[in-house]
Amino acid sequence: MSRTTSTPPKQVHLAAHFPGVNNTTVWSDPQAGSHIELSSFVHLAQTAERGLFDFFFLAEGLRLREQNGVIYDLDVVGRPDTFTVLSALAAVTERLGLAGTVSSTFNEPYEVARQFATLDHLSAGRAAWNVVTSWDAFTGENFRRGGYLPKEERYSRAQHFLDAAFALFDSWSGDEIVADQAGGEFLSRPEVGTFAHHDPHFDISGAFSTPRSPQGRPVIFQAGDSEEGREFAAATADAIFTRHATYDDGRAFYADVKGRLAAYGRRPEQLVVLPAATFALGDTDKEAAELAAEVRLQQVSGATAIKLAEQLWNTDLSELDPDGPPPSFDPVVGETISQGRASVRMHRDPVATAREWRAKAEAEHLSLRELIVETSNRQTFVGSAATIAQAIDEHVQADVCDGYILVPHLTPGGLDRFVDEVVPLLQERGSFRTEYEGETLREHLGLAAAPRVAHRTTDAAAPAGAVS
C-alpha cells in the first residue's frame, strides 16, 4: 500500500494488558491457562515483545471483590504482587516496557518510589507507574493504615503522593556515584538523596535510598476519567489509559485532554492517549463476527448475567431465571451490594438505565442473559487481520487516540494471533515500528527524557524553583 503524501503516518502505539479479574476474561475456555504461574506472564510479555509493543500492563486490586456480602466467585480471582512480577519479567524481556498499577492510597511515597526506581534500574529503563486512587474503607480493611479517603481528597492525595515521589526520584541527580577506587571516593559529594516534602498528606524528609534510575523516574500513567482525573493527567501524566476507544467518543476525549495541556505549559505529544481495546480476530470478517458473538456468550454465563444485573438493580436476584425476562421493578437505591469493583460507578442513574434496558428487552424479545450480552461492552475491533489493522490505523490517524492497550480475553495466548497477523499489516501500512529504535519505555512512547523537577525541599541550599 502506498500513501499519497510523503509525510510519514502517525505511529501506532500498542500495549498488552494482562487479562483482568472481570468477565472480559474467559477462564472457562479449554485454552485458558493459569492466572498466577509465572509462565503465563512470560508468555504474554514475550508475545508483546515479539510484536514490538511499547509495554506490558498489569492492573491491581487490593481486596477480593464481594457481592451480596460474599466473595465474588464467577470471574478469575487472584493476582500477583505488581512489583514482584514485573521485576521477574524484566529478566525474560529486553525492550518491553513494564507498567504496573499501584495505589497512591494504601502505600507510602518512600516505599513506592524505591520500588519503581528499583524496577527501572533492574529493567534498564522500562518502568511505568499507573497511578490510581482508592478510597473505600472496604479495601482499607486490609491495611494497617485503614480507611478511606473522602472522594474530594482522592486526587489531592494522588497529586501530593506523586509530588512526594518526584521529590524522591529527583533527590539524586545521577552523577553522585563516581566509585573512584584509587582515590577512595565512592560518592562525588557527601549530601546525596536529600529530600523534604511537606503538605497536608505527607510530612517526610531525610535521604532517599535509591540513586537515580535510567529513566529518571517511571513513565506516569493516569487512568481516571473524571474532570479531576483529566486535569491530573494533563498536569502530571505521560500517558492516559482510557475507556474511550470508539471513533466519536475517542475523538472528543482526545481533543479534550490534549487541549488541557497548554495550561500546564505542555505540548500535545507529551501526553500519550491509549484506550483499552478488546478484539475478535478471525480468518474472515464473518468468522470474526461469529467468534465475537461466541466469546460474548462465554463472557456472560447465566450466572454472570444474574450477578451483572444485580450490580445495576442493587439487590439479590438469585431467584431469577437468566433465560427469563429482566426484573420488572426499579433498582434499589442505597448502599451498594457490590464492593471492590470500580465499574459499579458506571451506572450513574440506575433507575433510568434499568428502564431503558427493560424497554429494550421488551422491544427485542430478549432474555435477561441476552439483554446483558447486548448491553455489556462489545469487542472494540471485530474482523479479519486486514480489517482490524485498517481500523486501528484509521482511528490513530484520525486522532481517536495514539494507540491501544489490548486486552485479550484468553490467558496467556490471547495475543498470539494478533501479533502474528495484525502487526505485520500495521507495519506494511507504515504506521508501526519494524524494530525497537529506543532502549527505554520513554523512548518507545516518543517522550523526551524526564526533566528533574524543582526540588521541593526546605533545605536552604536548594533554591526554591530551581530546575537542573
Next chain:
Amino acid sequence: MTRPLHLAVALDGAGWHPAAWRLPTARPRDLLTAGYWVDLVRRAEEGLVDLVTIEDALALQSSDPTGPDHRTDEVRGRLDAVGVAARVAPVTQHVGLVPTATVTHTEPFHLSKAIATLDYVSQGRAGWRPQVSAGTAEVGHVGRRTSWTDPRGDDPAARQALVDLFEEAGDAVEVVRRLWDSWEDDAEIRDVATGRFVDRDKLHYIDFEGRSFSVRGPSITPRPPQGQPVVVALAHAEVPRAFAARSADVVLITPADDATAAAQVGEIVAVRRDAGRTGPDHVFADLVVLLDDDAARATRRWSQLEEWWGRAFTSDAEVFVGTPQGLADLLVARAETGLTGYRLRPAALPQDLDAIVDGLVPELQRRGAFRTAYEAGTLRDRLGLERPANRYATGGLS
C-alpha cells in the same frame, strides 16, 4: 560421620567490609544493575548453597541511625531487595532467595503478596527476612508515626519501646503467615458447570486484631507453592531472639565463641518449644569471612581493607580471616553446639563469594559436611521443613 551443614550467603553491596568496593576484583559501578546481582546469585548457586539473603532498609546506608552520615568513602545507595530477588528468580534454578524487608513501617498485606509472588516466580524458592527498623531516619522517611521512642537507649522507656517494636514485628509476621494460608491450595476450581472460578468456602478472612493494627484478608494472591515461604530472622539480643524463635523458620545468631553459640541455641530451642513450634530447630551462626588459599595473603588483604577504611572494622558477627580449610574446621567444630548451619557474609564481593564456592564448599564436601548436588525441591524441602498444612483447612470430607 559429620552432619551436613546448611549454608547461606549474605549479599550486600560490594561486600561487608566498608572498603571492599576498592578492591580490583570489586564491581562498584555495577551495584545497581541486574547483571551484577544475577552474576552473584548464579555464583552462589554454583556453590550449591541453600539460600542467599539480600540486605535492605528503608534508608540510605549510614553509620548513624538518625540520618545520613555524609561519608563519601563507602557504598551508598541500594535497590529494593524483593525486586532484586524477583529479577534473579527466572534466571536461577535452585538457590533459595531471601530478601530483607522491613516490617516496622510497611503493610503486612503488601509484604505477604510480594513474598508469595516471589515464591511463584522462583517456583518455591522464596524466603523473607523480616527486619525491625529501630532508626529514627526511617520514621522521618515514612512520616506516619505520631509518636516514636528511640529503642536503642538503656532506660526503661527505650527498653519498652524495643519490646513494643518486636511485638509489632511478631504481629506483622503473623499477619503475613495467615494471609499465605488465606487461600486453601485447592481454592481455584474452575467449575464450568456452575460458572465458579473459586470455591469461596476455601478462601478465608484472617481477621487479625493486634494491638496496633488489624487486617481482614483474604490475600489477593493464592497460597504460594511452598505454602509458607521460609522466614529467616536475625537476632543479636534477647528480645529479638524471642521474636525470631517464635516467628522464624531459621534463626540467625551472632555468637563470638562456641559457648555463646551453645547457650543461644538452647535459648532459641526453649522458646520454640514454649511456643509450640515443631520441625527442625534451624539456628545458623553469622560470620563475616575473608578467604584466601594462602593465609598470609588473606591477612594482607584484610590489612589493606582496614588501611583504606582508616579504622578497625567491627561487626555484630565474628570475623574470620584465613583459609577455606581453616574456616571449614571452625564451621564443623562449632556445629557441635547445635547450630544447623551458617550464614556467611563475604567481606568482599565477588571475591570472597568465589572463595566460598571454589574453596570452602569443596573443603566441606571432602569432610562429608556439605551436599555435592542440589536435589529437586523447594527451599523448604532443602531445609527439611515439611510443607505445612493450611491452618484454615478443615481437612474434613464434605
